[in-house]
Each structure stands twice: as C-alpha cells, then as structure tokens.
C-alpha cells in the first residue's frame with residue numbers, strides 16, 4: 001500500500017526545498033567569505049610581521065654580538081620606532097628562549113610569564129610565520145624566528161586578536177544575514193506556492209463538484225466547468241484545467257446521449273403499452289359478446305373462450321402495470337391531493353378480506369387519520385399490491401396485519417404503512433432484488449397464480465414518486481413491507 005501523503009505534500013515540499021536551497025547557498029557564501037577574508041587578513045599580518053622582523057633586525061644591528069647573551073635584558077628591539085602595540089619579541093640562544101617581552105598599550109614592555117615562554121618555546125617557531133597560542137591574556141600570536149648567528153636567533157610576533165575579532169564579527173554578520181534570508185525566503189516561498197497552487201485548488205474544486213453529482217440516472221445537466229482563467233493552455237495548471245474541461249464536455253455529451261436513448265426506450269414502452277390497450281379491450285369485448293350471445297357453445301369452445309377472457313384480462317393488467325412504470329420513469333407528475341392513508345388501508349384490507357376469506361386480515365390499532373399529499377388511486381393500488389402478495393405468496397390461514405403510523409420528529413416526520421404476514425417469507429436469494437422489475441420467486445405456486453413480478457416495482461415507483469421509499473425485511477414466519485411517505489405539513493395525525 002502506498003504511504004498516505006499529506007494533502008499539503010506539494011506545498012510543503014516546495015517550501016522546504018526552497019528554504020533548504022537558500023540555506024545551502026547562504027552557508028556556502030558565508031563560509032567562502034569568512035575563509036577568504038581570514039586568509040587575506042592573515043596575509044596582511046604576515047606582511048606586517050615581515051616588516052616588524054626587519055625593523056627588529058635593524059634595531060639589533062649588524063653585529064649579533066651586541067645582543068646581550070644570557071637573557072638578562074628584555075628584547076629591546078620591540079621598542080624601536082614603528083613597532084605596533086602588542087608586538088612580541090624574544091631572544092633564543094641555542095634553541096632556548098632566554099628573554100621574551102611584548103609591547104603593551106602604554107609602550108612598556110612587560111616580560112612574558114614562564115608559562116607563556118614555555119608555550120612559545122614549545123611552538124618551535126621557524127623561519128615561516130606560525131600561529132601560536134600564548135594563554136588567555138595574550139591569545140593567539142603570529143610569530144616568526146630569525147637566526148642572527150649560529151647561536152642566537154630572535155623571535156618576532158604580532159597579535160591575532162584584531163583579526164579574530166574581525167572574523168567573529170563577520171561570522172555573526174553572515175549568520176544574521178542567513179537567518180533573515182531564511183525567514184524571508186520561507187515566508188516568500190510559502191506565499192508564492194500558495195498563490196501558484198490556488199488555481200490547482202479551483203481545478204480540484206470543479207472535479208470534486210462533479211464527483212458529488214448523481215450521473216448514473218435521470219436527466220443530468222453537467223454544467224460544471226473549470227473557469228476559463230484556470231483552463232489556459234499556456235500554464236501547467238491551465239493545461240490540467242483545460243484537459244478536465246474537455247473531459248467534462250465529453251462526459252456531458254455521453255450523458256445526454258444516454259439520456260436520449262433511455263427516453264426513447266421509455267417512450268417506446270409507454271407508447272406500445274398504450275397502443276396495446278385498445279386491441280386488448282376489443283379481444284375482451286368480443287369474447288364477452290360471444291359468451292353472452294345466447295347460443296349453446298360446445299364445452300371445449302366455452303373453455304377456450306373462458307381462457308381467452310382471463311388471459312386477456314391478465315395481459316391488460318400487465319400492460320397497465322408497464323404503462324404506469326413507464327410513466328413513473330418519465331417522471332410524470334401524479335395527483336397531489338390530501339389522502340387519508342388510514343382510510344386507504346382500511347378499504348384495501350376490507351377488499352382483501354372479501355376476496356380471500358381463508359387468510360386472517362387485521363388492521364393494527366392506529367391513532368386516527370394520517371394525511372399525505374398524493375394520488376389516492378395509486379396509493380390504494382400499492383397497498384393492494386402488498387396485500388395481494390401476502391395473499392398469493394402465503395398459504396391459507398396466514399395472519400396478515402396492516403398498520404398506519406407516524407414516525408420521526410418535526411421536519412423528518414413521515415407516514416409509515418406496514419404490511420406484515422407470518423407466512424413462509426421471501427426466498428433469501430430474492431430478498432435483495434424483490435423491488436426490481438420482473439423479480440419473482442419461482443415456486444410452482446407462484447407460477448400457477450400467474451405472477452409477473454411487477455407488483456413491488458410499482459410499489460417502489462409510486463412511493464418514490466411521492467418522495468418516499470419502500471423497504472422489506474423478511475424471515476420465515478415474519479415478512480414486513482414498509483412504505484414511508486413524507487407527511488403533509490400540519491396535517492392532523
């Protein structure tokens with residue numbers, strides 16, 4: 001499974017990458033400048049050291065013999081004209097420092113402490129300038145040794161304190177500039193990335209709007225498009241936007257074509273059913289006419305006539321069902337008048353009781369009138385369909401109970417009609433598809449009764465046309481169909 005990426009991944013990556021690049025650049029520039037400034041300054045100090053050394057040798061004079069051997073006096077050459085404050089001088093005889101002093105700011109020349117001398121001694125200073133640490137007071141020195149003769153040499157040093165101060169100031173300045181640049185670059189990159197990703201968000205918004213639309217059925221007006229400004233082929237985001245617009249255009253055409261062909265099929269079914277009504281009525285009429293004609297018919301002809309009548313009756317009811325379904329599909333508006341469901345159910349149950357006395361029919365105690373806005377005839381038909389199922393698909397002696405109740409609170413209040421029976425229940429394989437057209441159980445009993453499987457499709461279609469829904473729960477010994485309908489505002493219960 002791919003790792004889940006944060007929704008801001010791109011934004012964060014861009015900002016972090018910018019900040020990282022700028023940090024690297026600032027650090028490289030900073031380090032290079034510090035190193036080169038240090039080497040320039042060091043070069044300068046070395047040049048000064050050369051000058052100081054030559055002044056010192058001048059002061060010592062051409063004859064090294066004048067230098068007091070044995071280290072009793074301080075190296076006076078550091079006090080010659082031109083030597084700068086801090087200049088260090090030492091005299092070394094046979095490799096051992098015998099005298100060492102430096103020029104302080106009052107132009108005195110204090111002698112180095114034993115420790116400082118030891119540091120100087122340990123540095124083994126040669127003819128090339130060397131950096132040597134002389135303890136906390138004096139700090140780092142740049143020093144060079146010059147042989148005066150085979151025994152005596154002098155050491156001249158210059159303090160590095162100024163150079164070090166300059167370098168630390170430079171480092172501080174570089175750090176300050178780096179941090180400021182980072183903060184500015186971070187904020188700038190964030191704002192810039194936000195700004196440049198905003199069109200992408202609008203494009204995503206358009207795609208999201210489409211994904212929440214119902215496209216699988218009904219008339220679809222796919223009017224959502226990415227705004228022109230975000231569908232400009234000359235930018236990267238614009239190309240995405242333009243591609244999405246082309247795709248939407250394509251999908252929209254496909255949906256329109258789908259809708260047109262569905263409409264055509266529906267109109268065909270509705271026209272065909274309508275056209276079949278008249279010839280069917282004629283067949284029924286002629287059969288009836290012949291039977292009532294008064295002549296004595298042979299027994300088999302009378303039987304055939306009876307079959308013609310009953311089958312044309314059945315076909316008429318199938319055609320009526322198909323026509324109703326086709327009209328519901330077309331979205332044709334049903335009547336909308338106040339209908340009292342309690343009286344609808346009472347009438348239906350009493351009809352069922354009359355036609356099937358071998359079942360036990362009951363109406364659960366209700367709380368009086370439950371009024372919905374709708375088509376009384378169609379509502380009566382769907383309750384009849386449920387009761388007919390409870391009669392046809394259950395054995396004699398089954399108890400059938402119908403009820404009308406009101407459920408839910410305020411806005412969500414709805415009228416609920418239930419039809420419950422304690423028959424064998426619906427085949428578990430069928431239960432999920434029971435509201436689909438021509439879905440029926442294949443028991444021999446069902447076939448014998450000539451069931452078509454349109455009854456429940458009509459129940460659902462009519463309920464939906466009223467803004468409601470139908471559902472079922474079934475297990476052996478308990479099957480309950482439910483029709484939920486929105487309740488009329490302020491209707492009495």
Ligand SMILES: Nc1ncnc2c1ncn2[C@@H]1O[C@H](COP(=O)(O)OP(=O)(O)OP(=O)(O)O)[C@@H](O)[C@H]1O
Nearest residue numbers: 389390393425426439440441451452453454455456
């Ligand atoms: N109360 C019930 N008990 C058991 N099975 C049922 C019940 N109601 C419906 N069914 C099953 O559901 C199937 C579909 O019912 P539906 O009313 O849609 O069609 P039908 O009754 O077979 O035919 P039609 O109602 O069009 O004459 C039925 O064939 C039957 O198998």
Ligand SMILES: [Mg+2]
Nearest residue numbers: 385389455456
């Ligand atoms: Mg039925």
